Amino acid sequence: MSPLDLYCATCGAANISDTPTCFACGNSLSDAEKNDEQATLPSSGTFLHNRYRLLSPVGEGGFAKVYRAEDTETKNIVAIKAIRLKSLSSQEIIDATDTYNREIRFGKALKHPALPALLDHFMDQDHWYLVASFIEGETLEAYQQRLSAGHLPIWEVLDIGVQICDVLSYLHSRQPPIIFRDVKPDNIMRTKNGHIYLVDFGIARQYRPGRHRDTQALGSPGYAAPEQYGTAQTTRRSDIYSLGATLRALLTGINPLEETEDTEQAATMPSALSTLLSQMLEKDPEKRPETIEIVKQRLESIAEKTGIALPHAQTFTQPASLLRSSSPAAPIFPPTAMPGSAAPSSGGSGWSKSALVSLALVVLVIVGGGISVFSMSHHSTIIDYEPVTRGETTPSLDPQSFVFSVGNSTEISNLDPATADVLSTQATSMLYAGLVQLDDSLQVKPQLASSWQQNADGTTWTFKLRPNLKFSDGSPLTSEDVAFSFDRALDPATHSPTASYALRAIKNADQRLNGSLSTLIGTSIIPSDPYTIEFITTGKVSFFLSALTNPSALVINKTSFEQHGTSLFTTYLKDGGTSGPFQLAYYQSSERLDLIPNPYYYGPKPQIRKVSFVYNGASYSSEQPTMTEISQRNIDQFKNNASFHQTxxxxxxxxxxxxxxxxxxxxxxxxxxxxxxxxxxxxxxxxxxxxxxxxxxxxxxxxxxxxxxxxxxxxxxxxxxxxxxxxxxxxxxxxxxxxxxxxxxxxxxxxxxxxxxxxxxxxxxxxxxxxxxxxxxxxxxxxxxxxxxxxxxxxxxxxxxxxxxxxxxxxPDPQDWTTLQFGQGSLYNRVNYGQNNSADAARQQQVQQMLQKADSMPDNEGRLRLYQDVEQKLVNDVxxxxxxxxxQSYLLQSKVHNFTLNGFNVVSPDNWAKITLS
The missing domain is CATH 3.10.105.10 (Dipeptide-binding Protein; Domain 3)
Incomplete structure (x- = not known):
């Protein structure tokens, strides 16, 4: 019985020992739910994600099934892998998380005719799901077993070998290189017309220069290179070994684990091919062919010299990614192995628990009334190329540029500052400017505004804009743009998750948010002239300046938005509309975001030529990325590194x-x-x-x-x-x-x-x-x-x-942590502090009055002391x-100078002018 085989029937806790009682609640485990291989999985006919209708299972084992399903939106047939979660142990969760993230990361990032498309991924409370192209065909292992001879003819093996070389060449040329690590007949799909697909990125990895060995020894017995078992780091030559083992198994019909000294005599082959395979299967990686391109050239040369035509080598075209079929066909997930597993080397229909793919461990928390990913993955990257538009070929990374690597399972999918989430904070602060900004110490500093003042009664704030402000397209930036940006953020149609509290201090903001007022421009948001804007507040609001550092207060181009709408923030943002120190150069929401300096920014220009955010979990090396987020599972490996930092x-x-x-x-x-x-x-x-x-x-x-x-x-x-x-x-x-x-x-x-x-x-x-x-x-x-x-x-x-x-x-104001959470009438006072019938309610209401006083005090030092006094009372009241x-844990290369993250784990906008690279 594995550590988490029993779930308590009383409290639901997963037990970590074989004791007869639950460690969490102490009740007997005699009636506990036992998680065996009968674990429930979705049945045919089930609708998933309000979109996919399961048609029939095409592979099953252990705790997972692969289904043929209909995408009811597109009417296409897809393959869906469903994995039951409940029975995974802690270590299995960690391993499965890595596998699941790898499948998604590579599925999104890689585009090649021999790689099926990952279409979707989602979860419910009990399962993880991956949706992929449905390929009409079968694995090479199944195809070989179906042939009466038990092996493939030489012409077909050479044709398959050249096709696999082509896709491996594509993977090995990525930066950093991608090592597949599991080339074998069961991970190669063959369509009826002989086209080849390489499937299952469960144990693929990115090559890390300087590493002596892999973190985990993964691979399929007989096909995996010797170094995959922990003796050295896997490299491109590891895939060359696996391809050699695969080609020889296809030629001989003999599993590598069952080979004898006479194996090669089991099939007639040219001596040049026998020599090539022997070299590919050398135990010493240095004795194998240096690159997969060399292998491809030698296979093509063997075919030419023996008069064999290769039907697919030069005419490989991408078939329809989604094939409709009334008859079951093999999905891209092979039926004998799950991603990340060392599957049986031949045949086999079962999956072990350790073979399950996994769900990224995303912790969701309540954030100001909404839900946000509980992570601060603010990173970026840089490149040297001319600006390109969305949809063009992804530019290559320049190792001399600044590269921020975003976490494996995250992406910056939103460049609209009014609706930006936590993951987009760094990017939006670089693309857009506000009236004010935060420095390294979270102090409020001028940005678009050169000065401001609060009137005598404290209810009116007047901001003077800097002269001759411009957007990234050279058009003028005036108080009209500022007013429009604030009013739009409060528009209920915008659905801003933060404006409801960051800008609530503006008079009648609540009525604008609920739709009873069509605009606040001219009443409480007043652009009195092109260089002056006034805000009328609900009363004396001392935290107003701090609240204006929220992304919902960043300024966009009114004219551009009126012309393009929300598509401004994706398709048209490159054409103008940014007001910050950078402008958009390239954007692909699931791949990359590249920024270059905005020549019209009012302040000192960034010295770094380009910055990019990459989402593929690029590996840290001496060249790229410049900054890499470190997850909990990897922190022990890096925390003693001189480049390791935490804030x-x-x-x-x-x-x-x-x-x-x-x-x-x-x-x-x-x-x-x-x-x-x-x-x-x-x-x-x-x-x-x-x-x-x-x-x-x-x-x-x-x-x-x-x-x-x-x-x-x-x-x-x-x-x-x-x-x-x-x-x-x-x-x-x-x-x-x-x-x-x-x-x-x-x-x-x-x-x-x-x-x-x-x-x-x-x-x-x-x-x-x-x-x-x-x-x-x-x-x-x-x-x-x-x-x-x-x-x-x-x-x-x-x-x-x-x-x-x-x-x-x-x-950055204590009001966000105190009054907003526990103040009288606050929407976010969900513990009902001071809003209850307890014996201490009156005393709690006195604390709330102290908060109201602190919110309006003009004396900054005095109000901070009052908030601190209140915090102690709140802690005492629990x-x-x-x-x-x-x-935030990250690696930062030593070549970076003057780089600082503030308390929001963001680089202050004007600090980009100070950051340099050796």
Missing amino acids: AASEITYFAMNFRIKPFDNTKIRQAFALALDKELLTRISQGDVAFATNHIIPQGQKGYTPSLKGPDDTTSLKGNLIFAKELLQEGMKEEGINSSSQFPPVTFTFSSSGSEVIKREVSSAQQMWQNVLGVTVQLRDISYQDLINQLESKNTQAPQLWRSGWIADY AWIPIYQQQ
Whole structure:
């Protein structure tokens, strides 16, 4: 039985031992759900993703099925691989995540006639799915077994060999090179007319110069080169070995593991071919042919000298990527092996659990009323080429340029600043300018505005624009563009996720957001002349300048938007419309984003000629990329590297308790639940070194951060206070008339894992701590993130009692972390602080009044001290249970000078003028 073969029937926790009781809730596992090979998978006729109708299974094994399905939108036939998640262990999740990400990354990035197309990927609560082209054909292994001779004729083997050389040459020429690592008959599809497809990128990898060996030994026995088993790093010559083994197996009909000294005599072949295969199969990589191009040339030469015509070698054309057929055909996923597995070398119909593809571990958190990927993958890249338009050939990367590598499973898909998500923050801050900007220390500095002032009563802000401002196409930038950009961000048709709170301080913004006002221009957003714009606010708003650093306040070209609409931000952005230090050179949402300096930017121009964001998880080397994000699973490998850096991200993960639902209307019970948790252990269990435990609501690196802040027990400890927690629980129970733990009100901990075993492990650990320290049984409830949002926004009995969530800063002011979360009437006061019937409600309302005072204080130092005082009171009341703060981990080449990330993990716009490369 593997470590996670049993799921508790009581609490649903995945158990990590063979003990008879659940480690999380202590109940018997006798009725636990056992995850065997009968695990449920979707059945034929099921609709997936409101789009795909499953027609019939075409391959099945273990916990996965491959289906022939109909895309009801296009009416095309596709192949869908469905993988059941529930039975994966922690290590299997890690391995499967890597495989799934690799399939998606390569499927999006690679375009070749012999590579099937990855069309879609999605998930539900119990499964991961990959949608791909449906190829009419069969694997070479199946084709060979069907032939009466048991092997292929020489002419066909040579034709297949040249076709495979062609696609391997394409992969090996990528930068960095892609090593397939699993060339074998079962991973090669053959159509009825003899066209060849190379399938299954489950263990493909990118070549890393200087590495001595691979991280994992992966490959198919008999076909994998010796170095794939950990003796050395796999290179292009590893694929040459596998191709040699494949060609010889096709010629002889004998599996490589069953070969004898007389194997080559099993088929008649020219001596030149026998010599070539022997060289390709040398154990020493240095003795094999140097490149796959050399192999191709020698195969073509052998065919020419023996009078063999190669029907597909020179006339290979891409067939229709989606074939309609009434009869079942083989999908691009081979039936005998899953990506990432060392499949049986011949035949076989089953998949092992370790062979399952996986889902990227994307943690979703609540961000200002919306959902955002809980990551700060702000990166970029640079290249030397003339600007190109969307749809042209992707330019090559220049190793002398600045290259930011975006995480493997992420992409910047949105260049509209009004609707930009967290992943787009760096790119939008480079393409667009605001009235103000943030420096390295998160201080507000002028950008398009040369100056500003607040009137005597504090309700009007007047900004003077710099003279002769221009957009990237040379057209003038005036106050009309500023007014239009702000008003558009508040337009309900724009659906801006951040304007609702970043710009809410503008008078009547709420009415503009709900559609009752058609515009605010001329009333509370007033462009009084081309160089002057005024904002009327709801009152004295001291955080207004900080809020204007949010992407929703960036300025776009009014004329360009009126001409092109939202397509401005994709198809037409290169033609003009950017106001920041860079302009668009190339954009392919699933591939690359390339930026070059904007010659019309008002300020100092970037010294770096081009910047690109790449999404294919490029490997870090001495040449490219310049900056690479490091994930949790790779941090141990790099954290002692001189190029390794970490900066605190403005992201807090917390547990929240509803003041309106018992027993969490009692402050002492809330404190007991907080102090029963060892935050350092929780963080280590779920995050490793990519986060650090915290007691803070205002995070490290933000304005107003208090290093000396104490927890509810009046200490700075992050390990909890178990004895005090028990005492507080007893006192709280006495106040509530609860005589024993058996009478304690039911407690349900709601969270959304989105299939992440990391989150499940985190909440299960917290559940066990509450049980062990307090003797309180907490039930876990894993729901979809959309259901969690809906319930958090609910003000009725559906609202959660105890839940896991998080917050990412939207602008660098303590108001974002305090008033916005706990203020009177705030939309985001979901814990109902001060909005309850508890004995402490009146005192909480006094704290809310302190927040209102701080929000309007003109004295900056005084208001920061007041926010810090309030934060300590909020911590004592356990308004949140902060658990950990995220860190951005990355490698930065030593050739980079004057590079700094601010507290938002973004390069300040004007800092690009200082960054240089050796």
